[in-house]
Amino acid sequence: MCVYPFESVDCFSGWLGSIGYLGVFWARSVASVEVVGGDPPVVFVRWRRGRRWRAAYIYLCLDGVENCLEGVGRGPGEGVAVLVVTRDVLPSGLYDRWSKVFIYSVDGGFLQPNGEVVVEVYPPGEAEPLRMVEAVQRSSWGFYVSPPRESYVLIAKMGGDPVGSAYYNPVSSNVDYGIHVARPFWRRRIGTRLLVEAARLARRLGKNYLSVVRVLRGVRPTRSDVRAISFYRANNPLDEANVYRLVASP
Ligand SMILES: CC(C)(COP(=O)(O)OP(=O)(O)OC[C@H]1O[C@@H](n2cnc3c(N)ncnc32)[C@H](O)[C@@H]1OP(=O)(O)O)[C@@H](O)C(=O)NCCC(=O)NCCS
Numbered sequence: 001m002c003v004y005p006f007e008s009v010d011c012f013s014g015w016l017g018s019i020g021y022l023g024v025f026w027a028r029s030v031a032s033v034e035v036v037g038g039d040p041p042v043v044f045v046r047w048r049r050g051r052r053w054r055a056a057y058i059y060l061c062l063d064g065v066e067n068c069l070e071g072v073g074r075g076p077g078e079g080v081a082v083l084v085v086t087r088d089v090l091p092s093g094l095y096d097r098w099s100k101v102f103i104y105s106v107d108g109g110f111l112q113p114n115g116e117v118v119v120e121v122y123p124p125g126e127a128e129p130l131r132m133v134e135a136v137q138r139s140s141w142g143f144y145v146s147p148p149r150e151s152y153v154l155i156a157k158m159g160g161d162p163v164g165s166a167y168y169n170p171v172s173s174n175v176d177y178g179i180h181v182a183r184p185f186w187r188r189r190i191g192t193r194l195l196v197e198a199a200r201l202a203r204r205l206g207k208n209y210l211s212v213v214r215v216l217r218g219v220r221p222t223r224s225d226v227r228a229i230s231f232y233r234a235n236n237p238l239d240e241a242n243v244y245r246l247v248a249s250p
């Protein structure tokens with residue numbers, strides 16, 4: 001079993017196949033994944049759908065981009081994107097999409113969480129908590145995204161009222177669409193508490209790690225990206241990587 005997705009190209013490929021329901025620029029419903037290179041590791045993925053991008057070469061440059069990017073082909077064919085996964089930050093002219101991935105151990109390392117809130121965990125498919133999640137998400141980032149079919153729903157309540165929420169997907173071990181705390185309750189470690197509870201659930205379900213994906217709105221982080229990244233970084237991830245989609249000719 002993989003300790004975490006960046007451990008090897010096979011672990012990465014398996015994880016990629018499990019997280020396609022997110023529907024973001026690098027994680028979409030996968031038709032096939034093939035390892036096509038070893039140094040650096042390169043994966044060729046075909047997606048089931050996609051108007052512009054139907055497939056991608058994904059270069060795993062986890063030991064640094066310096067030598068790794070030399071081998072990266074640009075303009076590999078119509079509808080085929082070139083993606084790079086790296087711990088380095090690329091100069092802004094090289095890419096048109098940017099996402100962050102944080103990986104946490106289920107064994108802890110998190111900040112001291114809020115002990116005042118009560119966290120309720122609902123199994124996948126329950127409709128009851130969704131109105132509460134909607135209220136939280138509309139206050140946290142302004143819109144609502146319903147949970148993937150397999151995801152558990154976590155609600156943090158204070159004085160009986162919902163103040164935070166998260167979805168945990170047991171197939172990908174991902175916190176889908178991230179942690180959410182209603183705006184008036186920010187900076188009280190409620191987000192940290194939800195991360196801790198998601199990790200506890202993951203551990204109970206036999207997982208080693210927990211991931212969170214943040215897709216940046218543009219090529220430079222907005223204030224809300226910076227806030228979210230600061231939060232995820234402050235909680236001591238095991239690993240943090242960037243996923244970039246390269247522009248055809250920088
Ligand atoms: C990101 C979010 C979940 C953080 O929740 P929170 O309950 O306010 O975070 P916590 O109080 O647990 O913060 C823990 C640490 O994260 C960091 N942090 C949190 N918010 C921060 C901010 N606005 N600026 C800088 N650092 C921040 C701090 O280091 C903080 O530690 P501290 O308490 O010692 O200062 C919340 O801001 C939110 O809901 N944002 C909008 C929704 C969103 O974008 N979610 C992420 C989707 S991917």
